[in-house]
Amino acid sequence: MGDSDSGQGPGPATEPAVVDRSERTGNIGMLVALALALVAATSVFAILDRSKAEPYVLGLLGLLAVVGVFSLFAGAIGLIRFGARVDGQDLSRRFLDTMGDGVCITDPDGRIVYANGAYAGLIRADTPSAVRSVERVFSADPESADVIFRLVQAARAGRASQEEVRRAHPLGRSEGPARWYRIRVRPLPAAARDRILTVWQVADVTRDRDEQENSFQQLQRAVNFLDHAPAGFFSADALGRLVYMNATLADWLGYDLAEFEADEVRLADVVQGDGAALLESVHGAPGEVKTGIIDIDLMKRNGQSLPVRLIHRVPVGADGGIGDSRTLVINRSPGEDVSESLRAAEVRFARFFNNTPIAIAGVDKEGRIGRTNAPFMRLFADFVKNDPRSGRGRLVDVVAERERPALAEALAAAGQEQGQIPPIDAALPDERARSARFYISSVEEGAGDGEVAVVYAVETTEQRALEAQFAQGQKMQAIGQLAGGVAHDFNNVLTAIIGFSDLLLANHRPTDPSFQDIMNIKQNANRAAALVRQLLAFSRRQTLRPQVLVLSDVLADLSMLLDRLLGEKVGLDVVHGRDLWPIMADVNQFEQVVINLAVNARDAMPEGGRLSIVTRNLDADEVEAFEYQGLPAADYVLIDVADTGTGMTADVMEKIFEPFFSTKEVGKGTGLGLSTVYGIVKQTGGYIYPESELGKGTTFRIFLPRHIPVAEEAPKKVVEPTPALSDLTGTATILLVEDEEAVRAFAARALASRGYTVHEAGSGTEALEVMERTGGNIDLVVSDVVMPEMDGPSLLRELRKTRPDLKIIFVSGYAEDAFKKNLPENEKFHFLPKPFSLKQLATTVKETLSS
Numbered sequence: 053m054g055d056s057d058s059g060q061g062p063g064p065a066t067e068p069a070v071v072d073r074s075e076r077t078g079n080i081g082m083l084v085a086l087a088l089a090l091v092a093a094t095s096v097f098a099i100l101d102r103s104k105a106e107p108y109v110l111g112l113l114g115l116l117a118v119v120g121v122f123s124l125f126a127g128a129i130g131l132i133r134f135g136a137r138v139d140g141q142d143l144s145r146r147f148l149d150t151m152g153d154g155v156c157i158t159d160p161d162g163r164i165v166y167a168n169g170a171y172a173g174l175i176r177a178d179t180p181s182a183v184r185s186v187e188r189v190f191s192a193d194p195e196s197a198d199v200i201f202r203l204v205q206a207a208r209a210g211r212a213s214q215e216e217v218r219r220a221h222p223l224g225r226s227e228g229p230a231r232w233y234r235i236r237v238r239p240l241p242a243a244a245r246d247r248i249l250t251v252w253q254v255a256d257v258t259r260d261r262d263e264q265e266n267s268f269q270q271l272q273r274a275v276n277f278l279d280h281a282p283a284g285f286f287s288a289d290a291l292g293r294l295v296y297m298n299a300t301l302a303d304w305l306g307y308d309l310a311e312f313e314a315d316e317v318r319l320a321d322v323v324q325g326d327g328a329a330l331l332e333s334v335h336g337a338p339g340e341v342k343t344g345i346i347d348i349d350l351m352k353r354n355g356q357s358l359p360v361r362l363i364h365r366v367p368v369g370a371d372g373g374i375g376d377s378r379t380l381v382i383n384r385s386p387g388e389d390v391s392e393s394l395r396a397a398e399v400r401f402a403r404f405f406n407n408t409p410i411a412i413a414g415v416d417k418e419g420r421i422g423r424t425n426a427p428f429m430r431l432f433a434d435f436v437k438n439d440p441r442s443g444r445g446r447l448v449d450v451v452a453e454r455e456r457p458a459l460a461e462a463l464a465a466a467g468q469e470q471g472q473i474p475p476i477d478a479a480l481p482d483e484r485a486r487s488a489r490f491y492i493s494s495v496e497e498g499a500g501d502g503e504v505a506v507v508y509a510v511e512t513t514e515q516r517a518l519e520a521q522f523a524q525g526q527k528m529q530a531i532g533q534l535a536g537g538v539a540h541d542f543n544n545v546l547t548a549i550i551g552f553s554d555l556l557l558a559n560h561r562p563t564d565p566s567f568q569d570i571m572n573i574k575q576n577a578n579r580a581a582a583l584v585r586q587l588l589a590f591s592r593r594q595t596l597r598p599q600v601l602v603l604s605d606v607l608a609d610l611s612m613l614l615d616r617l618l619g620e621k622v623g624l625d626v627v628h629g630r631d632l633w634p635i636m637a638d639v640n641q642f643e644q645v646v647i648n649l650a651v652n653a654r655d656a657m658p659e660g661g662r663l664s665i666v667t668r669n670l671d672a673d674e675v676e677a678f679e680y681q682g683l684p685a686a687d688y689v690l691i692d693v694a695d696t697g698t699g700m701t702a703d704v705m706e707k708i709f710e711p712f713f714s715t716k717e718v719g720k721g722t723g724l725g726l727s728t729v730y731g732i733v734k735q736t737g738g739y740i741y742p743e744s745e746l747g748k749g750t751t752f753r754i755f756l757p758r759h760i761p762v763a764e765e766a767p768k769k770v771v772e773p774t775p776a777l778s779d780l781t782g783t784a785t786i787l788l789v790e791d792e793e794a795v796r797a798f799a800a801r802a803l804a805s806r807g808y809t810v811h812e813a814g815s816g817t818e819a820l821e822v823m824e825r826t827g828g829n830i831d832l833v834v835s836d837v838v839m840p841e842m843d844g845p846s847l848l849r850e851l852r853k854t855r856p857d858l859k860i861i862f863v864s865g866y867a868e869d870a871f872k873k874n875l876p877e878n879e880k881f882h883f884l885p886k887p888f889s890l891k892q893l894a895t896t897v898k899e900t901l902s903s
Contacts, residue, residue: 543886622657
C-alpha cells in the first residue's frame with residue numbers, strides 16, 4: 053500500500069509500505085563489488101606483458117579461491133543466502149491476506165500502512181485508492197461516532213480495546229438490512245523503535261447477534277412456559293433461601309413476582325410447621341441427585357394453608373456440598389385435582405400425619421427408620437443420618453446408649469407381632485438433656501412395605517423438668533411445713549424457758565451465785581429463738597415489713613459491713629446497674645440475704661478470691677433468654693452474687709436450700725443460711741437460681757419483681773418511736789387464752805405480778821365461757837392464734853358480737869400475715885410474736901391498754 057491515506061488497492065502483489073531490506077542489500081553489494089574488482093583486474097592484465105602479469109594473476113586466483121571458500125562456509129552457516137527471498141514480512145503478509153476478518157494497519161498519523169483483502173471487501177473498496185481507514189469509514193455514521201471516538205482514544209493511549217456497533221445498512225451501501233460490526237484496536241510495535249503502528253480489526257458479527265437474539269427469545273419462551281405452567285416450581289439454596297419461584301407458585305402463595313427478590317424469602321416462610329425438616333431429610337450421597345415426594349402444607353402470605361405435593365430434588369456435589377434444589381409443586385386444594393375424593397383423603401392424611409405433635413416413623417426388621425413425619429425429623433434430625441446404603445439409620449441411635457437395649461427389646465417384640473408393648477422413656481444423646489417417650493405398635497408383616505412396627509414418640513423434656521421442679525417444690529413445701537410446725541412448738545417451749553428465766557431473775561440479785569446460771573439459760577434460749585426465726589424465714593411464715601427500696605442505695609450502705617465480714621483475703625466488687633427500678637422488700641431481710649450469701653462465698657474461698665455483686669434491670673424479653681424453669685416472663689431487678697471459690701457439685705446444689713444441710717464441719721454451721729435466703733426471696737415474691745462449676749466458683753441469681761408505684765399512693769407517715777415505759781404495772785382485768793400450759797402459767801404469773809387481774813382459758817371455747825361467767829367485765833384479751841377447737845381469729849369474731857370495742861393482743865410463733873387474712877377487713881389488734889420475755893409481754897399489754 054502507499055503511504056497516503058488513499059493508498060493502493062489490496063492484493064497479494066502489493067508491496068507493504070514497511071519492509072526490512074537491509075539483509076538483501078548487503079548481499080547484492082558484496083557480489084557487485086567482487087565483479088567490478090574482477091573486471092578491473094582483467095583490464096589491467098590485458099595491458100601488461102605476461103611475465104609481469106603472471107604474479108598478479110596468481111594472486112587474483114588465490115583471492116578468488118579464498119572468497120569462494122568463505123562463501124561456501126557463509127552459505128553453510130546461513131550468513132549468505134542464495135536463491136529466492138522468503139522473509140518474515142512476506143509470511144506475515146500472506147497470513148493477514150488469508151484472514152476472514154478485515155485488518156488495517158495505520159501509522160501514528162492515521163495513514164494506512166497495510167490492509168488485507170478481507171478489509172477491502174468489507175468496506176466495498178473496488179480499487180486501492182478507495183480503501184479508507186476505519187476511523188473514516190465509521191465516523192461518517194452518527195450512531196457510530198461515539199464508539200469510534202472511544203477506540204481512537206484507546207489507540208492513541210496505546211491500549212487495546214473492543215467495541216460493537218450497529219449500522220442501519222452494510223458498510224459501503226446506502227440500503228440493505230442492519231448489520232452489526234465488532235471493531236478491535238491494539239498497538240503494534242514497528243521495526244523502528246520510535247514508530248508504533250495501530251492494528252484495526254473489523255468483523256461482521258450480525259449472524260452471531262441473530263443467534264444470540266434467537267437464543268434469548270427461546271429462553272424467554274421457556275421461562276414464560278415455566279412461569280405459567282399448571283404446576284408451581286421453586287429452587288432453594290443450601291441455606292434455605294428461595295432463589296427462584298415461578299409465577300404460578302407466586303400467585304398461589306400471594307406473592308408479587310415483580311417484587312420478589314432472590315434470597316429475601318426463606319423456605320421456612322412458605323413451609324408450614326415442621327415441613328422444612330422433611331425437605332432437609334431428602335439428602336443423597338456425594339455425587340448423587342436425590343428425589344423425594346412429600347405431601348405437606350405451604351403457608352400463603354396471608355397465613356392460610358395450601359395443601360401441596362412436592363417433588364423435591366436436591367443435587368449433592370462430589371465434595372458433599374448441597375446444590376440448589378429443584379422442586380415441583382402440585383396444588384392439592386379442592387377442585388385442583390382430578391381424583392377429588394382420593395385427593396381429599398390423601399390431603400387429610402398428610403395434614404394429620406405431618407401436623408400432629410407426635411413424632412411418627414416406620415421401622416423395618418433390622419430396626420432401620422423408614423417413612424417419617426415432619427415432627428419426627430424435627431425431634432431427631434441431629435441423630436437420623438442419611439446413609440445411601442441403609443437409609444436413615446437405626447431407631448436405637450436416636451436414644452442414649454444406656455437406653456438402647458430396652459428400645460431394641462421393644463422393637464424385637466414388635467417384630468414378633470406382640471401387642472401391648474409398654475412405652476419406653478429414654479434420654480436423647482445430646483447436651484440439652486432432652487428426653488422422649490416411645491410408643492411402639494406392631495404391624496402385620498407384608499402390610500407396611502417392609503415395616504414391622506410404627507413408632508410414636510413424644511418429647512418429654514419439659515414434662516420431666518416440670519416433674520422434677522414439682523417434686524422439688526413438694527419436698528421444699530413439706531420441709532417448710534415441718535420447719536414451720538417445729539418452729540411453732542419450739543417457740544412455745546422457748547417462751548416458757550425465757551419467761552420462767554425472767555421470773556427467776558426477778559427473785560435473784562446479780563450477786564447471787566445462781567443469777568449467772570439463769571442468765572446463761574436465757575441467753576441460750578435467745579440463741580435458739582434466732583434459729584427458730586430462720587426456720588420461719590425458710591417456711592415463709594415470718595413477719596416482713598416491706599417498703600420501696602432502691603438496691604443501689606441499700607448495697608452502698610451495706611458494703612462497709614461486707615468488707616469487714618469478708619476479711620482481707622477476699623476482695624469485693626459492687627457494680628450498680630444504671631437507673632435501677634425500685635423493688636418492694638423488707639430492708640432488714642434483704643440485707644440478711646446479701647450477708648448470708650457473702651458469708652457462704654467467703655467460706656468457699658479459704659485461699660482468697662473475689663466476690664462480685666452486680667445489679668441490673670431485666671425486661672420480660674431478656675428474662676426469657678435465661679430459660680430457668682418456673683421463672684415467669686416479667687420485669688425484674690437482677691442481683692448477681694458471684695464468687696471465685698471452689699464451686700459445688702450437682703448433688704450438693706440439689707440440697708443447698710434445705711434446712712440443716714451444710715457442707716461445713718460439725719459445729720461450724722447450722723445449715724440455715726441458704727434456707728433463710730430462699731425463704732426471704734420467695735416471701736418477697738422473687739426467685740433465686742444457683743449456677744456453679746467445680747474449681748470456678750458459684751453464682752446466685754436473684755430476680756426481684758419490679759415495683760411500679762401507684763400514682764394515688766399517699767406517702768407513708770414516719771412513725772415516731774414510742775418512748776420506753778417506766779411503769780409496767782396496772783389494775784385492768786385480762787383474759788389470757790393459751791393452749792400451752794407452760795406458756796399460760798408463765799404469762800399469768802407475769803401479769804399478776806404487775807398488778808393485773810388475770811382469768812385463764814385453755815381454748816377459745818373456754819374463753820367464751822369465762823366471758824359469760826364474768827359478765828363480759830374484761831378489759832383486754834391476750835390470745836394465742838393457733839389453738840384446738842377454736843382458734844384466735846374465730847374467738848375474736850365471736851367476741852365482737854357482744855364487745856365490738858374490746859381490745860385484743862394476738863400471740864403467735866407465726867408471722868402476722870399468716871392469720872391476718874382470716875380476720876375482717878380493717879380489724880384492729882396488736883401482735884406479740886413468740887418467743888417473748890416478761891418485759892415484752894408487760895410492755896405490749898401496757899401500750900395496748902393505753903392506746
